[in-house]
Amino acid sequence: MAKTHVTMKVNGAEVEGLVEPRTLLVHFIRENLGMTGTHIGCETTHCGACTVDIDGMSVKSCTMFAVQADGSDITTVEGMANADGTLSALQEGFRMMHGLQCGFCTPGMIMRAHRLLKENPSPSEQEIRMGISGNICRCTGYQNIVKAIQYASAKINGVEFREAAE
Amino acid sequence: MIPGSFSYHRPASVADAVKLLSDLGEDARPLAGGHSLVPMMKLRLASPTHLIDLHGIAALKGISRSGNNLVIGAMTTQHELLASEDVAKAMPILHEAALLIADPQVRYRGTIGGNVANGDPGNDMPALMMTLGATYRLEGAGGGRDVAAADFYQGAYFTALEPGEILTSVSVPVPAAGHGYAYEKLKRKVGDYATAAAAVVLTMSGGKVATCTIGLTNVHETPLLAADAAKAVIGTSLDAATLKKAAAAAEAIMAPAADARGPVEYRKHVGGIMVTRALQRAASRAK
Ligand SMILES: Cc1cc2nc3c(=O)[nH]c(=O)nc-3n(C[C@H](O)[C@H](O)[C@H](O)COP(=O)(O)OP(=O)(O)OC[C@H]3O[C@@H](n4cnc5c(N)ncnc54)[C@H](O)[C@@H]3O)c2cc1C
Ligand code: FES
Ligand code: FES
Numbered sequence: 001m002a003k004t005h006v007t008m009k010v011n012g013a014e015v016e017g018l019v020e021p022r023t024l025l026v027h028f029i030r031e032n033l034g035m036t037g038t039h040i041g042c043e044t045t046h047c048g049a050c051t052v053d054i055d056g057m058s059v060k061s062c063t064m065f066a067v068q069a070d071g072s073d074i075t076t077v078e079g080m081a082n083a084d085g086t087l088s089a090l091q092e093g094f095r096m097m098h099g100l101q102c103g104f105c106t107p108g109m110i111m112r113a114h115r116l117l118k119e120n121p122s123p124s125e126q127e128i129r130m131g132i133s134g135n136i137c138r139c140t141g142y143q144n145i146v147k148a149i150q151y152a153s154a155k156i157n158g159v160e161f162r163e164a165a166e
Numbered sequence: 167m168i169p170g171s172f173s174y175h176r177p178a179s180v181a182d183a184v185k186l187l188s189d190l191g192e193d194a195r196p197l198a199g200g201h202s203l204v205p206m207m208k209l210r211l212a213s214p215t216h217l218i219d220l221h222g223i224a225a226l227k228g229i230s231r232s233g234n235n236l237v238i239g240a241m242t243t244q245h246e247l248l249a250s251e252d253v254a255k256a257m258p259i260l261h262e263a264a265l266l267i268a269d270p271q272v273r274y275r276g277t278i279g280g281n282v283a284n285g286d287p288g289n290d291m292p293a294l295m296m297t298l299g300a301t302y303r304l305e306g307a308g309g310g311r312d313v314a315a316a317d318f319y320q321g322a323y324f325t326a327l328e329p330g331e332i333l334t335s336v337s338v339p340v341p342a343a344g345h346g347y348a349y350e351k352l353k354r355k356v357g358d359y360a361t362a363a364a365a366v367v368l369t370m371s372g373g374k375v376a377t378c379t380i381g382l383t384n385v386h387e388t389p390l391l392a393a394d395a396a397k398a399v400i401g402t403s404l405d406a407a408t409l410k411k412a413a414a415a416a417e418a419i420m421a422p423a424a425d426a427r428g429p430v431e432y433r434k435h436v437g438g439i440m441v442t443r444a445l446q447r448a449a450s451r452a453k
Binding site: 112 | 171173201245
């Protein structure tokens with residue numbers, strides 16, 4: 001099948017490549033761009049490990065073709081650190097609150113939480129749980145992931161983070 | 167899991183899309199949100215040789231008013247439905263049902279047109295559209311036509327869409343002011359398709375049900391209207407005996423497939439419970 005030339009912005013930099021129409025965006029990101037932070041967990045659109053941010057939406061990149069992303073603006077977990085290289089509020093939250101064990105789901109969780117907090121900077125616990133319902137974690141029982149997002153929310157809003165009494 | 171090879175087309179108008187579809191023939195398929203089609207292509211349950219991506223067609227987007235109808239462009243996503251004030255105000259049941267579809271990522275991509283055109287008995291929008299009395303606008307090489315949602319579904323993945331036609335919009339009559347509504351969906355987990363679901367839109371007058379429509383999701387190879395169940399509640403105050411009669415009438419037309427969501431008897435039983443709950447909640451919301 002003839003290859004198509006695509007250009008897009010990934011983490012602020014213009015990138016380009018030649019892809020077959022059937023090339024999934026996640027493969028383009030991992031294999032053509034060599035950015036392996038975006039994971040493949042299930043390939044059946046269930047686990048959310050491949051979530052990236054495209055033009056202001058959280059998208060499972062295993063269920064979109066790279067040709068469809070031509071001309072779009074994408075952020076992956078590699079683009080999440082602050083400009084000075086320090087950890088962003090969300091990354092810091094996952095580290096401080098032990099929001100990961102094996103870390104496999106973490107890039108997808110961070111990218112989904114990133115868009116959730118953009119749309120709703122002060123989500124309730126219930127809103128966080130619904131907000132990450134498209135992301136599966138095999139390790140943590142979600143409790144600390146929720147705390148990590150609450151930590152980031154507090155930091156973004158400039159308030160002190162207090163863990164709810166259990 | 168990588169789909170088979172195909173050629174990718176991105177037309178800029180409905181006319182171009184229709185022309186491509188009819189020129190390229192049977193193996194060409196429209197691509198909307200891709201969240202039913204792409205998983206099927208990865209499993210090689212579908213292997214279209216041409217994909218006609220509808221994302222470049224501005225005319226397929228957006229929600230507008232036309233008389234007493236909300237006209238929703240086929241490429242409007244579930245996420246956009248959830249963000250629409252018009253939908254929340256005029257048709258809160260559409261908001262309630264859209265929120266029960268899949269998960270946030272799927273809702274950013276999945277479209278109302280793809281959901282209703284897909285013909286998957288598990289999709290939530292078709293039964294809801296039948297309940298609301300919606301009409302689908304279809305455009306083909308020979309011109310356009312309107313088909314009632316209630317006449318659109320003919321079998322699993324088998325609809326009134328003719329080869330070369332695309333669904334361009336869904337037109338939904340705004341329900342009466344003060345109507346009660348509920349979409350009750352039993353699922354195994356957040357993000358799952360329905361084990362069984364029921365949509366109810368009703369009006370009340372003097373404590374009694376004046377009008378009522380009931381739709382059923384995923385309890386048959388097509389979505390269903392439960393007409394006898396709806397008839398059974400008219401003129402009643404939804405007392406226990408009436409609710410039992412309505413659930414039984416709804417169960418009588420269900421023929422779900424046994425699958426990972428449960429055996430046939432179980433799915434019918436919980437289907438009846440969804441009808442009961444939806445009736446009660448709808449009545450409690452009616453003004
Ligand atoms: C993990 C997961 C969970 C899900 N859970 C649910 C759920 O709970 N409830 C639910 O309802 N859905 C669910 N879905 C399906 C999801 O809502 C899909 O987005 C939807 O079924 C199809 O919409 P789409 O825009 O993605 O269409 P696509 O996948 O692009 O298309 C689906 C089919 O419709 C055809 N088509 C699309 N648009 C048109 C058009 N305008 N005219 C003619 N034909 C067209 C395509 O050719 C294709 O055959 C789930 C999906 C996933 C991946
Ligand atoms: S790999 Fe994309 S959702 Fe699991
Ligand atoms: S930390 Fe292991 S899958 Fe989530």
